Amino acid sequence: MTAPADAAARAERFVALHQSGCFALPNAWDAGSARLLAGLGPVALASTSAGAAWTLGRQDGALSRAEAIANAAAILAETSLPVSADLEDGFGPAPDDCAATVRAAAEAGLAGCTIEDTTRDPAAPIHGFEAALARVRAAVAAARGLGRPFVLTARTENFLHGRPDLEDTIRRLTAFAEAGADCLYAPALPDLEAIRRVVLAVAPKPVNVLLGPRAGLLPMGELAAAGVRRVSVGGALARAAYGAALEMGRALVAGELPRLAAIPPHAAVNGPMRPPG
Incomplete structure (x- = not known):
């Protein structure tokens, strides 16, 4: 896996995006979705662990480090944008596992990645505080040793795991x-007040929000006014695509062919794809 020649420049742009304003970070799930999303004019892209797994017919959390980074690299290859990878728990419980994941992401040319504090153990899904902190410290040390910018996003999953x-x-x-x-x-996070508290607590470091608070999604301008710097969507766009396929597939199986008229025309999807040759 060869990093693009402009990997460092892309990473520098990604760092700069976090330094002022609030930007959208769409999550692509494969090369095709990367081309479609990049054509809409975003300033950066990310991968999604759920979407990447679904492309292989697996459940979220079932990819290896190599598979997840290969997926993110395929997204990177289809655009000139900076790309950050969703690299789950760092693919191992130890701090060294997280460090190895960061180094592998950088070698692929990625501009950043997320490391979360999950354990993959349903009985105890979140690492203890000290263990979680040690893992982030190791990931940060690996990022600082790369010799080029790399945005290390540290993520806590409390609200996703009860x-x-x-x-x-x-x-x-x-x-x-x-x-x-x-x-x-x-x-x-449950509501806008919780988001504001998080932003204030970690300032001046930037905060990423997943779509918006659980109390109800808000216009991006309101999140920006609360101090949020980055808004990602996780697997939401992949769910939308697979959900549409399910809906139209059900209609087909039921013989309700007129409903398939709502599917976008061939050219709308084929046009942004890489031409042959």
Whole structure:
């Protein structure tokens, strides 16, 4: 896997995006979706662990490090934009696992990645505080040793795993920020006030928000006014694509062919794809 020649320049642009304003970070799930999304004019793209797994017919969380990075690299190859990878728990429980994941992401040419504090153990889904912090420290050290910019996003999953503890979430994110993480991320925060508290706690470090608060999605301008710097969508766009395929597939199997007239024309999807040869 060869990194593009402009990998460092893309990473520098990605760093700069986090330094002012608020930007959208669409999550592509394969090369084709990367081309479609890049054509809409975003300033950067990310991968999605769920979408990447679904392209291989697997459930979210079933990819190896090599498979996840190969997926992100395929996205990177289809655009001149910076690309950040969703690299889940760093593909191992130890700090060294997280460091190895960061180095592999950088070798592929990625501009950044996320590392989360999950364990892959349903009985105890979140690493203890000290273990989680040690993992982020190792990831940060690996990123700093690359010799080029790399946006390390540290992510705590409390609210996605039945632990709606805002105080612990803020404690973790604050510690991750102090350890040197470049961007902080806690998916599924309950409301805008919780988002504001997170932004204030880790300032001046940038905060990524997943779509918006669980209380109800908001215009991006409201998230920006709350201090959010980056808005990603995780597997939402992949779910939309697969959901549309399910809906139209059901209509086909049921013989309701007129419903398929709502499918976009061939040229709308084929046009942005790479021509043959």
